Amino acid sequence: MQVLPLLCAALLSAGLGRPCAAAAPEYQLKAIFLFRFAEFVEWPPQAFADAQAPLTICVLGEDPFDGYLDDAVRGEKVNDRPLEVRRYRELGQLGACHILFISSSERERMKRDLDALKGRSVLTVSDSDGFDRDGGMIGLELADNKVRLEINPDAARAADLKLSSKLLVSARIVGTP
Amino acid sequence: MSFRDLPIRRKLAVVILAVSALMLLITCSTFIVYELLTFRQGMLTNIETLGRVTADNSTGALAFENAEDAAEVLGALRAERHVVAAALYDRAGHLFAKYPADLPAAALPPAAEADGYRFEQDRLVAVLPVQQGGNARLGTLHIVSDLVALYARLRLYLEITATVIAISFLLAFVLSRFLQRQIAQPILSLADAARAVSENGNYTVRVQNPGRDEVSRLAEAFNHMLAQIQQQHRELSNNAARVREQLDRLSLLQRITRAIGERQDLSSMFQVLIRSLEDGLAIDFGCACLSDATRQRLAVTGIGARGVSMAAKMELTGDAMFAVDRNGLSQCLQGKLVYEPDIAGAAFPFLQRLERVGLRSVVFAPLAVESQVFGVLIAGRCVPQGFSSADCEFLRQLSEHAALAAHQAQLHGALQKAYDDLRQTQQAVLQQERLRVLGQMASGIAHDINNAISPVMLYTESLLEREAGLSASARRYLEIIQRAVDDVAQTVLRMREFYRPRDAEMALAPVQLNRIVPQVVDLTRARWHDIPQKRGAVIKLKTELQPGLPGFMGVESEIREALTNLIFNALDAMPDGGELTIRSGLHDGTPQRVYLEVADSGVGMDEDTRRRCLEPFFTTKGERGTGLGLAMVYGMVQRHSAEIEVHSAPGKGTRIRLLFLVASQVASTAGAGADAPRPRQHLRILIIDDDPLVINSLRETLEADGHAVTAADGGQQGIDAFLDARGRNQPFSVVITDLGMPYVDGRKVAQAIKAAAPDTPVIMLTGWGQRLVADKEVPPEVDKVLNKPPRLQALREALLECCAERVSR
Secondary structure (H helix, E strand, C coil): CCHHHHHHHHHHHHHHHCCCCCCHHHHHHHHHHHHHHHHHEECCHHHCCCCCCCEEEEEECCCCCCCHHHHHHCCCEECCEEEEEEEECCHHHCCCCCEEEECHHHHHHHHHHHHHCCCCCCEEEECCCCCCCCCCCEEEEEECCEEEEEECHHHHHHCCCEECHHHHHCEEECCCC | CCHHHCCHHHHHHHHHHHHHHHHHHHHHHHHHHHHHHHHHHHHHHHHHHHHHHHHHHHHHHHHCCCHHHHHHHHHHHHHCCCEEEEEEEECCCEEEEEECCCCCHHHCCCECCCCEEEECCCEEEEEEEEECCCCCEEEEEEEEEECHHHHHHHHHHHHHHHHHHHHHHHHHHHHHHHHHHHHHHHHHHHHHHHHHHHHHCCCCCCCCCCCCCHHHHHHHHHHHHHHHHHHHHHHHHHHHHHHHHHHHHHHHHHHHHHHHHHCCCHHHHHHHHHHHHHHHCCCCEEEEEEECCCCCEEEEEEECCCCHHHHHHHCCCCCCEEECCCCHHHHHHCCCCEEECCCCCCCCHHHHHHHHCCCCEEEEEEEEECCEEEEEEEEEECCCCCCCHHHHHHHHHHHHHHHHHHHHHHHHHHHHHHHHHHHHHHHHHHHHHHHHHHHHHHHHHHHHHHHHHHHHHHHHHHHHHHCCCCCHHHHHHHHHHHHHHHHHHHHHHHHHHHHCCCCCCCCCEEECHHHHHHHHHHHCHHHHHHHHHHHCCCEEEEEEECCCCCCEEECHHHHHHHHHHHHHHHHHCCCCCEEEEEEEEEECCCCCEEEEEEEECCCCCCHHHHHHCCCCCCCCCHHHCCCCHHHHHHHHHHHCCCEEEEEECCCCCEEEEEEEECHHHCCCCCCCCCCCCCCCCCCEEEEECCCHHHHHHHHHHHHHCCCEEEEECCHHHHHHHHHHHHHCCCCCCEEEEECCCCCCCHHHHHHHHHHHCCCCCEEEEECCHHHHHHCCCCCCCCCEEEECCCCHHHHHHHHHHHHHHHHHC
16 A cells, blocks of 8 residues: 555645644734735735736744745735735845735834835734834734734825725724824 | 307307407516516525625625624625525635524535525525635625515516406406497397298398498398399299199199090080189180081080070070171181180170170180181180280190090091991901802702702603603602602702892892782781780781882892791781881982881890891791791892891890882893793704713703703713714704813813804703802803703703704804
8 A cells, every 4th residue: 555655744744834733823824814915905006016016925024924824825816916925034125015024023123114114005014012003004913812903094094005994894993193 | 068159249258358368368477477587687686786795895804704793794684684594604615604693503504505596495595705806715605585575576466467367357358248249249130130031931131230341241241142032032932833823724734635535525525624614724704616617607515614604694505606706706717816805895796795794804715626727715704804825825725635635536436437337347248258158058059959859850850741651650659759859949949049149030020119018918917917816915017108119120029028027027026016117218318229117116136136137047036937037038138239227126126127229220131931832953962961860861851852962971071072073074053061060160161162163052051050140150152051950841942042043143
């Protein structure tokens, strides 16, 4: 029988592919959320180089998604645009970017980074506490083992981004202090 | 009852209702189906819209896995009360949220189903994708709507349809009632009219129909047809009546013709003709008249029973004659049928006569055969214009038939008479033939007997004359023999008289019947007066003699004998007495004849007896009668060239009339009864006879007279002997020959002798002498005929005569 070695290999690879079983669902979900934001947000046309330019999802700082994000966007298209995931260590390296997930590793430089991004049509997302107070647009927080959204429409509007009302309906609206 | 048998109005109602119902059903069904389809489509659209909105609204909830939001979004479906259930399934197909919230999960499919819509039994299920824009699918929305609305709509439609149909039915029914009247009424009136025609034969009915539609045209055509039928029916009836009348006429004609044909005499023919006309043609007056030879007068021959009183008033009864005036009758007598339609005020006397008894129209029909009018048939009626042309034609035909029948009757009568005459002639010929045969027989017998007694006669006579030395007894015997032979000869003679034509020997003398009758009456007095008186019977004898009768030539004694015979017969027919009448008179017609008639009032004769009474030996008197009386009378009649008429019927007596031609018609031959002396000279005589007894007796007798006699016993021997003697120059001065001989008979002998010596007289001796004279068969070569048995005296006379002739010549 050659099925057994094949099955063992699959199980092994799956086990190896998911380093943390407990944390996985959270970031897997957050990866999907991150990808779905693309559907509910409208960027200004100048945000894209051309009609076929990919929609870029960037991760700043330590990547907590452990590959889930890549899984989530693989093969997907949003509004006929391919999705692209980029990772940056620093904000200064940031190129064309439409959705920026600021990892909690960047907690310290959050305020500065957000300020630096002002004037750019970049949807900023983070699961760091106090993100919305720092001028972030969408915060992801875990409650009752569920991911909840906190959205600051003003910040988005300031970035010339249009947020779908449906996004707003399922989120908690926060305002810039 | 099948649809075919329904009245038209019901059919119409059914048709209208059925059609409208069908139309309504189709229309409503189409409408309902359309509406339902539309409504379903609407429902689909509706649920799709609802679904899409809901799906759209739930993208966020699904995308970001917010079940509360999802439930909230679904809860918005409350606004649509037909939505009974809804559910959201996530991208993996797991149930994510449901509505209503308390709906048990089992009521929903455990996993998301394929997208689409479907109607289930009482609900509509829609399954829609949930996605944000054209992006990847976020999940599935499952909505279930009940079909209450659909059913409610359906019910509403059905109610509406039912109402519409009901109203339509009502309207259609009302309409059909109205239309029925428009359509069925004319048809019914047509049918009523047709029934009236067919059941009552009433062709005067017409269908009232003022419209212009097909039924009206049908009615119009029907009316037209009725008019034509009425017309034809009228013509047919007229024709039928005419034919019936013709048939009646024909049958009447036939009846009359047959009735006429059964009649033989004209008056009964006309009687039945007119009676039939009165009965069959209903005429008031009918009569048939016969024209006289001059065609100036007509004699009434037949008058009908109905017209008798009229005829009496007109004095046309019986055989009344009336003159033919220059009126229709004269035309009718020229063969034309004349019809006087109205004789009122007619100018002619005969028509005035008819008018006086009330007749107004008269038909004169000629009775004609082969265009010879012999009478007129008159038919009259009391009304003017009483005869149609058919009547006239009928009368014309009838008169032709009647005339023909009358002619036939006349022909028939003539034919009958001719037939009767023929029958009588035939009877007479038969009678004559019978008598002739009898006569021949008698003649033959007489010949033989005469031959046989000839020698007896000759010898006896010769002996008595010459033998002077006879003893007294011998002489007496000889005389007895002579008398006996004489009797025999007389008997034979009498027998021959049954049928003996008058011969030259008959001495005819003028006879006066009125002279004979009293003689005979006197001679027979004993028979008709004395003998009956002894028996107590009375014979009343009358003589009715017409004075001045012409005489005729005849033998008085024979007539006397015949009259005696007739009187005896009459007396025999009246054994108990009666009346005997003897008449004489002049018979009517030419040639002039006188008659002698004996009539009795005795028993008479039946037809058969009457026919045979003249035959010899026929008698009704049994032993008393000889059967020769009337036969001898008949012989006498024949000898006198007279006729005999016998009228008799049983019980009616007998009347026998003898008719004699008066003198001038009878060829008179004077009898030459001269005295006959013996011939002086002695002659050489040749006797030829095949009977030796006759030869011997003749020879001896003649030799006794001094003649030289040579005998030859046959014709040829006689001729030879004659020629031989002539050759020796010793010719015979006379030849006596028998007639009947074998091989060469007397005639041939006579011829041969006359051929050799024409001067030599030939005397023929025969038992058939009378026959020869009667039949004018005396051969020219024969100078004298003598009968057997020859009397010596007659023989001497003949010799004397012949030889004297020769001497004188």
